[in-house]
Amino acid sequence: MRDRRHDAVRAWTAFVEDGGQNGVQHGVRPEILSSWQRSAPAIDLAVSQAPLADESDTHAYWQGSPLQVAVGAVEEELRRTAEDGDLVLAVTDPQTRILWTYGGRVMRRKAESVNFVASGRWDDGSVGTNALDLAGRLDQPAMVFSAEHYAPIVHNWVCWAAPVHDPVTGERLGVIDLSTTWDRSHPIGLATARMMARLIETALPDTRQHPRLSPMAYDGHGLSLTLLGAAEARLDGQRLLLNRRQTEILALLALRPEGLSLEQLHAQLYGDQAVSTSTLKAEVSHLRSALGGALSSRPYRLMMPVSVDVEVVVERIRGGDVLGAVAAYGGDLLPGTNSPALTELADFVAVAVREALLAQPDPDAVIGYSEIAPYDTEILEVCLARLGVSPHPAKALLKGRLAAARR
Incomplete structure (x- = not known):
C-alpha cells in the first residue's frame, strides 16, 4: 500500500511540476488524469477547505426529499458502517453538494477540517479530483486513493463512491461516498459503497x-x-x-x-x-x-x-x-x-440478512437461517449469548447446530 501511495505522489508531483502539459502520466488512470486536467486551471493547490454552498438552500433541498426519506430509513445501517470502519459517509445531490454526513470519531474531525460537511461543494471544479465527483460524472462507482486527489488537503484520504439512482426513472439523485485514511484502504471498499447505494435505492419512496x-x-x-x-x-x-x-x-x-x-x-x-x-x-x-x-x-x-x-x-x-x-x-x-449487477445484489442481500440477524437474533429466525448457512457460527453464538441463562425451547437446537458447525 505504501508503494501505491509513493507511486501516486510521484505521478501527481510530475503532473504539477509539468504544469499539466504532459497528457500522458505513467500509471495514472485515464479518469484521474482527465480530472486533474480539469482541476488544474480551477484549483489553487493551497486550498485548505471545500467551499460551502448556501446552508439554508441546502437544508431546504434536503428536507422532505426522496433521498432524505431513504437515508432516514436506513440510517442505522449507514451509521453502523461508519462507526465500525471509522469512516465518514456523505450523501450528495447531483451537483456533488453534500446533503448529509456521518462519521466515526477520528474521521469526523478530519472531515470537518476540510468542509466535508453538509453544504460542502465537492465537484472537481470546487475542490479538485475526488471520488464523489467521479462517481457522479461517470455514473459508476469510483475510488480515489491518496495523491490521486488533486488537492493536497486530502492526499491522506482514500474515498469510494457510488451513484444513487431513482429506481423508477433511472435518474441519478446523487452519490454516496465512504472515506477514510489511505493506510486503511481495503479491497472491499468499492463493493461496500455499491452496497450502500443499493441500500438507499431500496428505501426510496415508491413512485x-x-x-x-x-x-x-x-x-x-x-x-x-x-x-x-x-x-x-x-x-x-x-x-x-x-x-x-x-x-x-x-x-x-x-x-x-x-x-x-x-x-x-x-x-x-x-x-x-x-x-x-x-x-x-x-x-x-x-x-x-x-x-x-x-x-x-x-x-x-x-x-x-x-x-x-x-x-x-x-x-x-x-x-x-x-x-x-x-x-x-x-x-x-x-x-x-457471472452478471456483475446480480453478483452485487447477491452480496447486498446476503449481508443485509446476516446483519439483521446479528442486530436482532430471534431464535426461530436463527434456526431457520442455520439451515441455509450451517457453518455461520457467529450468528448462533450471538443468539445464545442474547438468551443468556433464561430458558427457551430453541436453546437445545441452537446448541446442537453450533456443535455440529464446529466439528
Whole structure:
C-alpha cells in the first residue's frame, strides 16, 4: 500500500511540476488524469477547505426529499458502517453538494477540517479530483486513493463512491461516498459503497406508475420471480422454462421496472465479457416469446405486474420482521452468476440478512437461517449469548447446530 501511495505522489508531483502539459502520466488512470486536467486551471493547490454552498438552500433541498426519506430509513445501517470502519459517509445531490454526513470519531474531525460537511461543494471544479465527483460524472462507482486527489488537503484520504439512482426513472439523485485514511484502504471498499447505494435505492419512496405488485401481496397473476436459492419464474401461476441467461435477463428487468437500454442490459449482464449485442438480442427475443410479448424494447421493460422474492426479503428487513425475512430468504441469489449487477445484489442481500440477524437474533429466525448457512457460527453464538441463562425451547437446537458447525 505504501508503494501505491509513493507511486501516486510521484505521478501527481510530475503532473504539477509539468504544469499539466504532459497528457500522458505513467500509471495514472485515464479518469484521474482527465480530472486533474480539469482541476488544474480551477484549483489553487493551497486550498485548505471545500467551499460551502448556501446552508439554508441546502437544508431546504434536503428536507422532505426522496433521498432524505431513504437515508432516514436506513440510517442505522449507514451509521453502523461508519462507526465500525471509522469512516465518514456523505450523501450528495447531483451537483456533488453534500446533503448529509456521518462519521466515526477520528474521521469526523478530519472531515470537518476540510468542509466535508453538509453544504460542502465537492465537484472537481470546487475542490479538485475526488471520488464523489467521479462517481457522479461517470455514473459508476469510483475510488480515489491518496495523491490521486488533486488537492493536497486530502492526499491522506482514500474515498469510494457510488451513484444513487431513482429506481423508477433511472435518474441519478446523487452519490454516496465512504472515506477514510489511505493506510486503511481495503479491497472491499468499492463493493461496500455499491452496497450502500443499493441500500438507499431500496428505501426510496415508491413512485412507480406502471403495474407492479406489492412484494407482500402476490396473488398468482402476473410474473412471480424467485431468485434466492433455486431460481424459478412463473407467469400467471405457470412455470416458465428458461435457460440461465434468460433467467438472469428477467431478473435484471424485474429489478429495474423503469427498464434498461440495450447497452445498460449488456453491461449489467455480461460486464467486460466479449459477448456481442446480437447474442443478447437473441436471448431477449426468446424471453419475449416466453412472456407472450409482454417485454417492450427501447428500453427493454416488463409490461406486466411483477413480484420478486428479493424485494420481499428487503421489505421485511426494513420493517424489522427478521423472522419473515429469513422465511423468505431461500439462500444465495443465483449462485454462480457471472452478471456483475446480480453478483452485487447477491452480496447486498446476503449481508443485509446476516446483519439483521446479528442486530436482532430471534431464535426461530436463527434456526431457520442455520439451515441455509450451517457453518455461520457467529450468528448462533450471538443468539445464545442474547438468551443468556433464561430458558427457551430453541436453546437445545441452537446448541446442537453450533456443535455440529464446529466439528
